[in-house]
Amino acid sequence: MNTREKIILASLDLFNERGERNITTNHIASHLGISPGNLYYHFRNKTDIIYEIFLQYQLLVDHYLQAPEGRPLTVEDQFDYLESVFDGLWSYRFFHRDLEHYLESDERLKADYRKFTQRCIGSVVNIIRGMELSGILRPVSDHLRRSLALNVWLVVTNWMSFLKTAAGEESALIRKDTLKHGIYQVICLEAPYLQPAFYDQVTGLQQNYSPSVLNDLGL
Amino acid sequence: MNTREKIILASLDLFNERGERNITTNHIASHLGISPGNLYYHFRNKTDIIYEIFLQYQLLVDHYLQAPEGRPLTVEDQFDYLESVFDGLWSYRFFHRDLEHYLESDERLKADYRKFTQRCIGSVVNIIRGMELSGILRPVSDHLRRSLALNVWLVVTNWMSFLKTAAGEESALIRKDTLKHGIYQVICLEAPYLQPAFYDQVTGLQQNYSPSVLNDLGL
DNA sequence: ATATTTTTAGAGTATATACTCTAGGTGTCA
């Protein structure tokens, strides 16, 4: 692996583990055992490192949200989508934490991220429509489908932050599988629109993500 | 108004307008025309200022979410709740932006905020139950009511961040009334559970918050 | 082998930032 890639990986790691705000370029360099000068040879500044990480994140999520080729959507497809997206959120979890700040200090990122959000919500809309077509969900209006997709996006992208801020001592360490309890909340959003024939199957699978966490929290 | 109160107000103002990360204690002092020494006479550090602001925020929201005295909940009550809460979110909008960071650097705040979240979600649960009792919503299981309340909380507290990150040039300036389009999304969450007798009234009022923004965004 | 380009080290710097310290002013109450 070349130095540039190493910098990206180490930065992502450190940002995820200790928070971007607490990690300086000097930290990154010394963590890799390279000089600051070397780091700045490969990246003009810290903002550029973050932008590069975003590009990878974007690639990953876009890939995850692709529609299956010429076949109707299944219930399993939906859970696969959710599993993948939460995996992605986990791997790049520092990103949504101070997103607003990054967008403020990088116009490129701001424009790109906006388009990314649109694509993602568009994909969710398509997935919902796909499930209507395969008879999993009852048909809904374009308007409602859009609102539903948007709410899904809000729950998905902010679930991590909720866990981190609302979780107490005992579950202070959030792991990838804790994060996936968010899937339970997403299924709650779509449950009212499930066709009777699929209701039991979906809510059955939903139980795999039952948020015992919330009980711990007394919620 | 005494100096201590002035510092709190000025800090809140500057944090909201320019982002807490961009505002130093020296900025706050010079904005008020007082010396840094003076500021540090009243507050041990910046963290303490943020904590004090949180206490005010908490007081406000707790007040907003009180149950009405010995009468059933009305549809208007619900919209009042939502209007108030979004007002509160607007006035203290800097707070949810880097919340995780504040909780990391202040154990008091972390504990208090956790309890605050629990109280808030508890209030939402009560409001939902209230609406079931007054026949606005169909009765739901405790489990579902909780999940619903949690999703409401997620949408409400993260709507601002969504607008800021997904909104483009044209609507880059988010105002209080733009923020309230979030109410539309919240009503979408409860719509499936509305009793037929109230469906038209609620969805009618919902239209007042119709997110033309989203059309601008091409969503 | 030589020339040239790419990569790296590491000391160094300008600036910012949270916070301190001392001295002095101001109001209050006996």
Place this chain on the structure above:
DNA sequence: TGACACCTAGAGTATATACTCTAAAAATAT
């Protein structure tokens, strides 16, 4: 009037942080 607590000014400091600059090593091409 004097004692005393409260409040304020403002220069100053230790530290951090993003980033620069020069020179040299390593890789690559001719």
